[in-house]
Amino acid sequence: MPSVPWHCDRPTMSISENADDTDDTLVPVIVSDLRIATIDDQTVILDRSTDSCHVLNGSSTIVWASLDGERMIGAVIDELAAESGMERQLVSSIVHKALDVFVEAGIVDLRPESAETLPGDDEAAASAEPAKIDERAAARHARRTRRQAWAVVTEHALDRLPGIEIHGPWQFGDVVATIATNRAEIGDYLDRILEPLRVSSGDVDAETAQGTMRPISIHIVERPRVDGDLVSIYEQGRRRDRNIGAAQAIETTLQRINQWATASNTGSIMLHAGAVEFGGSVVVVAGQSGRGKSTLTAALVQSGGGYVTDELVMIDPSDLQVRPYPKALDLGPRSLELLGLPLDDGFVVDKRHVPVGELGEVSAGGRVAALILLEPENSEEQLLGDVDAVTELLSHVFAATHTMPDSMTALARLCRSVPVLRLPRSTPESGVERIKQALGLVN
The missing domain is CATH 1.10.10 (Arc Repressor Mutant, subunit A)
Known part of the structure; x- marks a missing residue:
């Protein structure tokens, strides 16, 4: 912006x-x-x-x-x-x-200065309007009830398909999800890359009963007579996609998961960035697409940092604590090569979803210690003043952040509290060294 x-x-x-x-x-x-x-x-x-x-x-x-x-x-x-x-x-x-x-x-x-509104001759028509609104509301309610009933029937039918197995549950903010599929390779893959987000069924049942968690069920199913070797995706019994490949189904499901995480964390400063923790201090790495923020985030984890999250950083504006969301990192071929990681796992669309376990350890979060804004290679390194920091950070803020009426004040407080460093893109090794210098971890 x-x-x-x-x-x-x-x-x-x-x-x-x-x-x-x-x-x-x-x-x-x-x-x-x-x-x-x-x-x-x-x-x-x-x-x-x-x-x-x-x-x-x-x-x-x-x-x-x-x-x-x-x-x-x-x-x-x-x-x-x-x-x-x-x-x-x-x-x-x-x-x-x-x-x-x-x-x-x-x-x-x-x-113009507001003029006093005088009553007109259309008061009778105006008084009839609520009745029309009530009729429309009743019709909408009836349609919604029918859709919900049909969704329940569909969900029961999907659960009875041959080979269906339930995977999860996993927690994303206040959403807890299970995924049922009759494609074993899809279920096994999701189990592996979503492992850090797994929660116990007992905790889910208790918190769902208290109303603190919202359960969501997804079905990724193959119906050979209908789809061939393709699959369809259903969410809460309603079909979202049909006749797509397994890799695309995984991609779509993971995107949906990120949407839940974003929607359930209103009240947070949400940045399109990565975050890594060193001794309780969290460095947040933001940058436009293609600047290498996920690559640098992964390199920081490989160097001994604790992985907090990638792509979606959620900061509590009251104490600047970063909430952990250890989703898999999305890395392209060049990044995988630079980091010495396998290029393919059988389900790559554009990028590979790299589980945290291939890089290092998961962190429980911590307080923001520095914000890094990655710039093109020919840029100058610069420590930004408060106003420049806020205006530049805005381009990395998710729109959901601004559901907070005081979102700009929260951003200003964040930029006053921690250094905001504009850093030119470089090799992962150089970026790691410079960030550790900024945090005082190396001489």
């Missing part, structure tokens, strides 16, 4: 002829879905509707803070002029210039 600097803080700016053309009786209203953080004297704004980031400097921050969605422009100008002791004409110019930028960015709308 680009950082767009807004410069409205020019106390000697010339007042253009059009500076006060906007009607001062209009009300500035913030219209977008925004997440905001104040860092020093700057304001960083994430516009979720356009996936853009803006940085407000100086007086533009003051103007922004004065917008309450109720007062007219003239009232805002009067207040700021009184507080600053500046001439009203100059304050008016600054406010209007700031509002022009806000409006152009699509985060503020200028609206």
Whole structure:
């Protein structure tokens, strides 16, 4: 996401002829879905509707803070002029210039002052609307009930297919999943790569009864008369995919698992990154696709670090603890070669899912100690300031993070608390050495 600097803080700016053309009786209203953080004297704004980031400097921050969605422009100008002791004409110019930028960015709308709504002649029609809504809701409920009943019937039928075996359970956030399949090689493969996420059936039963876990069942089934050697995937008795190969079925299932993990961890800072722990300190490695974050994560584990997670890092904003999610690492042929790992395991689509056991040990997590942002090879290594760190980190943040109203404040707190290092891509060995130096693990 680009950082767009807004410069409205020019106390000697010339007042253009059009500076006060906007009607001062209009009300500035913030219209977008925004997440905001104040860092020093700057304001960083994430516009979720356009996936853009803006940085407000100086007086533009003051103007922004004065917008309450109720007062007219003239009232805002009067207040700021009184507080600053500046001439009203100059304050008016600054406010209007700031509002022009806000409006152009699509985060503020200028609206007439709200008029009192008078009752019309359509009150009878309006009163009839709830009845129509109730009818539609009842119809939707009936359709949903039929689908649920049919899903239960389908699930029972799938359980009776010849050769069906149940694998798991595995926990992904507040979701616990079992997978039933009549393709033994698929079940064995999933058992192997999901082993670190396995939980006991007794714990699952207890927590499901308490409502703290949500059970989900998946069926990956081959029906020879229908599919040949292809398989179909059912989730909770509803078919999601049909007539696909075993490798693609595994890929689809693992992607679905990651979606559950993401959806069940709202309230966390979620980064598209890897994480490795050294003595309770966790280094988080982020980077755009192709920058080598998974390769470097794997190399750090091979060097003696504890594997926390890859692709999905979940950080508790209250204490910066990283929650372990030891999924298999997805590594392409070049990465596998660099790390000395086998290139194929029989189920490779684009990348191989590498179980943690092939690399090292699983970690129970720890507190974030450093954030590494991988850049192209010709980039300069740089320790980022707070504002740059937040704006650059935003491109690695999962959208679900911003279900937290204070997500930007949480990101700012994270970037203030730990060093954020921009690191050029290099060989895994060089990257490991540099990160260990940053953590003080080597001289």
